[in-house]
Amino acid sequence: MSRNVIPFPSGPGPHDAAAARWLARRDAGLTPAEQAEFVAWLAADPAHEAAWHAVDAAWRAFDTPRDHGLADGMVLALASRRRQRRQKRTFVLWSAGLAAAACLAVVFLLRPAPTPPPLAVAPTPSHPVSPISSTAPAPVAPPVAQPADPTLALVIKAPRQTLEDGTVVELNGDAEIAVHYMAEKRSVRLIRGEALFTVAKNPARPFIVSTGLADVQAVGTAFAVKLGAQNVDVLVTEGRVAVDRTAPAASAPREFSTLVDAGNLFVMPRSAAPGEKLGRLEPLAPAEVNRRTVWRAPRLELSATPLRDAVTALNRENTVRLRLSDPALAELRLSGVFRADDAEGFARSLQSYGVQAERRGDEIVLSRR
Amino acid sequence: MDDSAEQSRWFAAELQPHEPALRAYLRSQFPDVHDVDDIVQESYVRVLKARQTGPIASAKAYLFTTARNAALSILRRPRIFSEKPVTDFAVQSVPEDKPNAADIVTLRQETAILLDAIDALPDRCREIFILRKLQGVSQKDIAARLGLSEQTVQVQIARGAQKCADYLRRHGVSHP
CATH class of the missing domain: 2.60.120.1440 (Jelly Rolls)
Structure with missing residues (x-):
């Protein structure tokens, strides 16, 4: 396995930006003429070379996650951090945006503290969301609908x-x-x-x-x-x-x-x-x-996620496939935690929101009642 | 700049044409060396530097000798992790392909720092960096996917690379 031995110079230098620009150009693909220019730049000054080696080594260090199959987990972790930041930031906005989003159906689930992961949480049939005043306390959980920003359907699996x-x-x-x-x-x-x-x-x-x-x-x-x-x-x-x-x-x-x-x-x-x-x-x-x-089961986390995206995520995980027969359903927004390995259970939990689920062979067809 | 432009021209005329042969030579003589790209680039730079101090009679011979020395020095470099005593290791989020124990400890720490480094990037830059480095999407495809110009993506990649390098440097990521 190749390790990254990173010979960093002591601090930032005057050629860092140029080295990074070369790195990005090289990453995009250099023509022979550009390569000639690049090599000449490197040879022109030892400081160029040092700056290049530093940025190149760092750049390569970011290959490690993919080399070791950790990249997907990192993508999820980064998305979840971003989501948490946004939830805090958009909390006040949310109540304002709610009027516009009045048509959203939101399944609200209780979610325990961010880590350890919330498991075994059965979807509770729920309250249509009631507006929360902007003077409401602590802008933390439960997962808040984010009408301004359709969020990812996250499938999370135990390592x-x-x-x-x-x-x-x-x-x-x-x-x-x-x-x-x-x-x-x-x-x-x-x-x-x-x-x-x-x-x-x-x-x-x-x-x-x-x-x-x-x-x-x-x-x-x-x-x-x-x-x-x-x-x-x-x-x-x-x-x-x-x-x-x-x-x-x-x-x-x-x-x-x-x-x-x-x-x-x-x-x-x-x-x-x-x-x-x-x-x-x-x-x-x-x-x-x-x-x-x-907790061993993969779970699907939705946060004001359009049903379309939830269905796509579930269909990646299951042999029984969900299909939306009514395009209008695609925009239905859902929040909560579901088992990602149970398409039928997911379909059943949608029934209280006027969504009808019908099993046809290996397919579950979702339509509006 | 003139100097540099002259170097470029000389490089294109005297060194670059030998690249396919040089790569073939390195692959056949040093099958264990994986970073052929690096050796080629490194050799170019050394030859160009040598040329600054005096004329080179046969650019091709000089290039091949330099590359051979570089490859040999890589083979002689000690394996960093194989000799470390191993007592135990943690396996959280470790993939299936069973890297050795000491690697895993380092890998976990390293991954955590990489994660923080990416997380610290500005939004747009982070999005592009994630696509490129964690999801392996090419710059061109990122541009198409996000509806941006390739130039914009390249600028963000440069920015992300520089910031991440800086982050790693500040957090002392380097191995003995």
Whole structure:
């Protein structure tokens, strides 16, 4: 993998602007004559060359995200930052613009604090928006309709990675883990948040997640570990895991004290004293297991987004396709968070806004009632 | 300027015609060197600089020798990350192609800084920069997509590149 070794000079220089202009010209494509001019410019003065190398190295540094498949995530993050800035800025404007936008139908959903991501939020059938006075307090959430600026339909997915042994890790929100694979065991430390592991089977090389409070061992199974403020939770969705207190020195083989089977939640209070029981076992209904792991599903965030764009975004994610039979529907604006992998559910939630959904084979046709 | 124009003419007449042969030579002799563009450009500059200090008998021979030396020096350059001891690494938002551990730590920090650098750009400039660098759209296509002249896009790219370089410099992005 090529790394960017960036030999930056100490500060900005007089040739930076010229170097940047050359960079942009070169990026657009130089004719042979222009290339001759460029090379001559470079050779004319070592300062030209230094300025060029600095701007060129920086420019290349911005290739890293695409080289590593991180660019799409960055685009989303930048769009979301911009949106947040705008929401703050346009809050007052919004109430003014509302009259003009009176025809908008807006689905309002509750959205928790910006991070961690809002999940499992079922679309609540809602209030047509009532005007908010410009003296209203704090210009923060809920997501505000932005009639002046049609916004993106964002599909957001939990980060997901396949580790070298085939184990798949999914991270909820801002979760973070550290991976340390050794010959005799696969060790992962959960640093923050919640992660779900679908572990590749290998009895000779146990897979152990440590949380500081407890270690969770799996052989071939799927489970989520969540670091909460009060408790550490282990939710097993497949197979079985073994849980034990984190050992002071983890070298010797040891017995794990508690076995947790699929469909169970093991809750370990952080306050438990060393002599006390490590935690309690709670059997969960399948629906409850689904609810607790719904953060794995991609979600669609809309913010005064035209239905047309929402449909385009959903159709990219699903085999069942939505189609608008009435062009007027295209401009219907929606806000809220939906599951991006459930086109039917999305269509159903539109019904309370006078939109009729009809399934025809692999297609759901939306029309006005 | 006269000097520079003379250099340009000499370059176009004496060096540029050898470029296809030079590239073919580099690709065949140094298949592990990926940055052929860089070596070619770097070699041009070195030859032009050498010419400022005295006449060059065979521009072609000089060019090829310079390029060969540049390629060799790249091959000798130590790999930056391979020798670092690895204890653990974080994997948030890491893609599927399994880069090595130490890379990932750096990658995460680097990505965060890149994100901030782009975020700090003025609106129009940021929009264009994102299309170009994160979405890989060419300047020409950006112009068409946004209904701007190619000149305008180029100006914004230059501006974005300079500002981002500045941002990285101020935030000390450089590797040992």
